[in-house]
Amino acid sequence: MWAYWQSVPAHWREIPARYRLEGGECQDCGYRMIPREDICPKCGSRNVKPIDLPRKGKVVNYTVIWNAPRGYEYYTPYVIAIIELEDGTRLTAQLTDVEPSDVKEGMEVEMVLRKTRVSGESGLIAYSYKFRPLIK
């Protein structure tokens, strides 16, 4: 059942984005996005190239999850935030190494790689970007 078991190829093909924040940049209008789309959502161009997005940004909005979906219940309470990266690209990510009550809008954060979705003791460990307050 999908909610209990992470599909391996479904995670594997997203590894460039999940490990390295690989997104896309429209070569015609300059819009940057994650994940990379084949068609630019802003101008419709088909000319979108992969680009590694900046790994620092700030929190623009957040929520603290107390009722988690299956597979995430061990981690509550955790924070889901909309992050604006240094180049203006936005994405949704989990925050880590932070007390939910310490999270503020505008908080500077950096990308780290963490366990995100683990399929029991025998299944895949899906790692992915999370963001945490800047250490230095």
Added chain:
Amino acid sequence: MAASISNYPLGEVIIMRANRKVGIVGWGVYVPQWRIRSEELARGWGRDWKRYAAGIMVEEKSVPGLDEDTFTIAYEASVNALRRARIDPSKLRAVYIGTESKPYAVKTTATMLIEALGAGGEDRLTTGADYEFACKAGTEAMQSIIGLIGSGMIDYGLAVGADTAQGAPGDALEYTASAGGAAYILGPSEESIAIIEASLSHVTDTPDFWRRQHERYPAHTRAFTGEPAYFKHIMTAAKKLMGLIGTTPDDYDYAIFHQPNGKFPLRVGTRLGFTPDKIKPGLITPYIGNTYSGSALVGLAAVLDQAKPGQKILVVSFGSGAGSDAFHIEVNDKIEEVRDLAPKVMDYVNRKRYVDYTTYARYRRMIRMLHDFSAY
């Protein structure tokens, strides 16, 4: 002294010295923010903490967060090492991770690290493997990288020692088994901040500590882990290396020994003839516990965080089973340029939040949930 080491005749090859000189291009560490006090552990198990404290000299230890493991620790340490190395990660052609807490028993942690860093360029043309030799797997990885660079097979390689060490509930190891790691990017001496002039290894079959296949926690032999294991192997490796290259403890500014607790490194160093002031700068276990494969390498990083050009460092790791790797390292003036490019060991030591035993048990997955689809 550097001249005398370089001139040491090869003859029968005992020490490991590369044809092409190899050095440290960048170093980086990572320690999880969570801590548990030894006193809290002792309280949980009804032990006399004060008597324990004198024995191990570890005030508190680091605890990995729910979403951390050896790979995530290795990743953060490697990112810090890359910041100091100032090289494109695509130039890394060998990535070896020493650990005894692999996320997968079978599936190489190095492949994940290679992918995350972008090592080996777009085609990922790089070698990668996980090394296991209890607590000395990280220095073992370093020796392999030295060989590859020294022989001219590659220019840059990454060696990591990292662990989320296991200590059985209630066992003495629970007071020290912690989490953290260090990463070293090695390269040609011209670009290095410190030259690894020589290395030597000593191993025997000494079963002082092990973890059997499929077991969650290691077993150990208590008092037997001391003299015939830790002390014998470190003393032998250190004495042989110094003897063969013609150095004495007086030639060194710093000495770093594997640090399973706060007491052993001082004792073994004193026996070898090092004064405590040369050992203490690299003695990190009292603050964060024993990071196993990261232990001696985190100590070395703490020394590099403060070493001056021209200073000499002796590093001797120890891995149960058992063996020791000894290194003679000389710092050069490039170190000042890169030191501040990444967080230092003490930055991580001071970045901490405490957990109680219940939270610790949850973070270390000692509590099984009814439907635990996110365990491990």
Added chain:
Amino acid sequence: MVYIVGVGLTPVGNHWSKSLRHLAVEASVKALEDYGKDVDYVVVSNMLSGVINGQENLGSYVVSHLGKIGTPAIKIEAAGASGAAASVVAQGLISSGVAERVLVVGVEKMTDYTSLEDTTSALSTAIDSEYEGFPGGTLDAMHALVMREYMKKYGVNREDFSYFPLLMHKNAVDTPHAQLRFKLKPESYMRSPMIAEPITLLDLAPVSDGAAAIVLSKEPDGPNGNAEILSVGHATDTIAIYRRESLTEMPAIRAAFSEALERANIERDSIDLYNIHDYSSVIGYITTEELGLAERGKAPELFKNGGADRDGPTPVNPEGGLKARGNPVGATGVYQIAEAFLQVTGRAEGAQVEGAKTALTLSAGGLASNVIIHLIRGV
């Protein structure tokens, strides 16, 4: 022209002893009996049967259990807007001449998942599963982000959000098929447990089972009442909300509404009641603002001051909405159209808005990422 000519509802609730097929058949039989004639097409709406019940191919599944083997049948899915989407498809079948009379039956059986983690996972398939769901986000979390933004932008507090569920619960007391037929105390709302801060349990629609059916026909030939579907307005927005320009505006609602008004060629003043998609209190507020019932940021006042009451100037969800009638997701859109049909034909019983002739229904999939508006008038 397409007309609504028959209706059948099951109560919304926890139907432990009834399966997907029992619910679908019960509502369908009621609707066909209400209409009194046979249909030549069946359109099923559902969102989660594949996820929760392990059953797809619902067209064949429903006609097999309904004793209509051989009748053409399909399933339509658009998350929370599935029911409205099924109606759109059925209208297309009729106006294109493919069918003359179509049974639209929405069915959802959520309580076969007995834990909140599982229903949360299932509902969260309505958001971007790879880039919002995988990091740990949920549908509720997306509503929470919207709520936080709304609170910040308009300076409103938790208490201001209580007026919405209070009215919904009050309305549901009079609705025979509603799930939560009890009044809510303001202090209960303020004590409600956190789901995704600042969203609490009582800000959200409950987990529900239920089935609703309507019959659409090209003639107003229903024996118990007929309503004309004046128009449909339909628009979409990005599935992932981090790509949106604003979280306090829902442009898809605006676009669908102006399209619906234009196609129906009516003034907004002639709409007697609004049956909207209130998965959360905040989306209920934003929807009323996008529909022009309140200025931006003023929806709390509308609900506080009785403007949205059943006997107020612009009644909103006289049956109790998703919040209190319940939200059997894939069936909800059909419930909404069925309720509007009952209202404009004067058959809404205790929930009746006096003299209602024209009704608006608004169904939304995801976080207003797929919005369908129906304008319905009794004939």
